[in-house]
Amino acid sequence: MLVIKNGTVLDVKNSRYINCDILIEDEKIVKMEKDIQPGENDCVIDATGKIVTPGLVEAHCHLGLIGDSVGAENEDINERSNPVCPELRAIDAIDPMDKVFEEAYQGGVTTAATGPGSGNVVGGQFAAIKTFGKRIDSMVIKAPVAMKCAFGENPKRFYGSTREKPTTRMAIAAILRELLMKTVEYMNKKEKAKNDLNKQPKLDMKFEAMIPVIKKEIPLKAHAHKASDIFTAIRIAKEFDINMTLDHSTGAAEIADELAKEKFDMIVGPSLGHRTKVELAHKSFKTAGILNKAGIKISITTDSPVIPLHHLNICAALAVKEGLDKWEALKAITINPAEILGIDNRVGSLDTNKDADIVIWSGEPLDIMSQVLYTIIDGKVIYKR
CATH class of the missing domain: 3.20.20.140 (Metal-dependent hydrolases)
Incomplete structure (x- = not known):
């Protein structure tokens, strides 16, 4: 499993950012809530100070x-x-x-x-x-x-x-x-x-x-x-x-x-x-x-x-x-x-049961100076800056 911790997550449907962790398993988002505790064998990405958006x-x-x-x-x-x-x-x-x-x-x-x-x-x-x-x-x-x-x-x-x-x-x-x-x-x-x-x-x-x-x-x-x-x-x-x-x-x-x-x-x-x-x-x-x-x-x-x-x-x-x-x-x-x-x-959005297609940015995605730090598709990290 993959856990994204401490990120500022884009809730695109409600036009807001929320602070929560994301748990990914078998290509899907299975949980979005605060303080998810990763297992011993889970991969963890610390997104503190970063923006997390849907792909x-x-x-x-x-x-x-x-x-x-x-x-x-x-x-x-x-x-x-x-x-x-x-x-x-x-x-x-x-x-x-x-x-x-x-x-x-x-x-x-x-x-x-x-x-x-x-x-x-x-x-x-x-x-x-x-x-x-x-x-x-x-x-x-x-x-x-x-x-x-x-x-x-x-x-x-x-x-x-x-x-x-x-x-x-x-x-x-x-x-x-x-x-x-x-x-x-x-x-x-x-x-x-x-x-x-x-x-x-x-x-x-x-x-x-x-x-x-x-x-x-x-x-x-x-x-x-x-x-x-x-x-x-x-x-x-x-x-x-x-x-x-x-x-x-x-x-x-x-x-x-x-x-x-x-x-x-x-x-x-x-x-x-x-x-x-x-x-x-x-x-x-x-x-x-x-x-x-x-x-x-x-x-x-x-x-x-x-x-x-x-x-x-x-x-x-x-x-x-x-x-x-x-x-x-x-x-x-x-x-x-x-x-x-x-x-x-x-x-199109970060929700449970959707495909784990997630992007972690250094800053606001509409800021030309922001960089993509991670791209995740179907739960797999396919790009890391």
């Missing part, structure tokens, strides 16, 4: 799908042959040996939702994974955790340059609607046929992959920057009565009042860096605070590799500097993304 959670990135310092040989983020690829699974391409995994957990990020990029209208299945391991199968928390789709400039540019469909926003929306309609038709035929193989529709991997979206088992993960694209995404989600998260949303601040009525969770960013294209014209660290104050559940994203994943806490700190409440910023990189991804039963 940070990234709700949208492309970890392990673009090789660090490699190039085209290890770039598996977008399948360029077809704008509709729901059957693709991120876990079939993620490379846990990439250097960025080590940097992630050394920066306190222990969980990440990673998957295809935004070149396609439907890019494939995201997975929620731990950031430490050799084999992706043993790192998965939930796969699939979402189905990636994209609106606006990226699919237009990706296929428009070859004069293939889609070249307009109208075509992007039409392609997604067609896929959803055909999935509903395919699913209904399967359910009507039941066990009669003669009546079953011909197997189609695209529709099979989309059935969990129609059944609300996983959400659409909608890449949308511009306000008009955000509204198109919402329009389609409501048409088909499906769950959806709105990812990036850099143009969302100007429509926060309308978005507050809709109650879709939003993954905000990446907000650091230049405005490299038209869709990023309204990119700002102010957006997270504006959306939060409008009553929208937000999470902050690096969109790694756009921003290195180990700078997730810095992105949250910069949002605080621009108006986001400190406690809401901490939630936006811990419990909120865990809830948005539907994995909060395991990660």
Whole structure:
């Protein structure tokens, strides 16, 4: 067993710090209270004067799908042959040996939702994974955790340059609607046929992959920057009565009042860096605070590799500097993304029976000068500074 003694522990759900010890056994947190007495053979970490937090959670990135310092040989983020690829699974391409995994957990990020990029209208299945391991199968928390789709400039540019469909926003929306309609038709035929193989529709991997979206088992993960694209995404989600998260949303601040009525969770960013294209014209660290104050559940994203994943806490700190409440910023990189991804039963906060994914900091996690002293994943110390 492992005991963390005398730490100042972040109770993220109640926006406070508490003084308590943490007992870890068999990959789980089994006890959180003062003055836990370790056994003779227990490993003890003295966290006196240190801050103890849940491992940070990234709700949208492309970890392990673009090789660090490699190039085209290890770039598996977008399948360029077809704008509709729901059957693709991120876990079939993620490379846990990439250097960025080590940097992630050394920066306190222990969980990440990673998957295809935004070149396609439907890019494939995201997975929620731990950031430490050799084999992706043993790192998965939930796969699939979402189905990636994209609106606006990226699919237009990706296929428009070859004069293939889609070249307009109208075509992007039409392609997604067609896929959803055909999935509903395919699913209904399967359910009507039941066990009669003669009546079953011909197997189609695209529709099979989309059935969990129609059944609300996983959400659409909608890449949308511009306000008009955000509204198109919402329009389609409501048409088909499906769950959806709105990812990036850099143009969302100007429509926060309308978005507050809709109650879709939003993954905000990446907000650091230049405005490299038209869709990023309204990119700002102010957006997270504006959306939060409008009553929208937000999470902050690096969109790694756009921003290195180990700078997730810095992105949250910069949002605080621009108006986001400190406690809401901490939630936006811990419990909120865990809830948005539907994995909060395991990660995102320090609670008994949850995975023992814990970070011990030299100071406040939103202080740029604070250092990660220990990272613990599944009850094992996998990094010690």
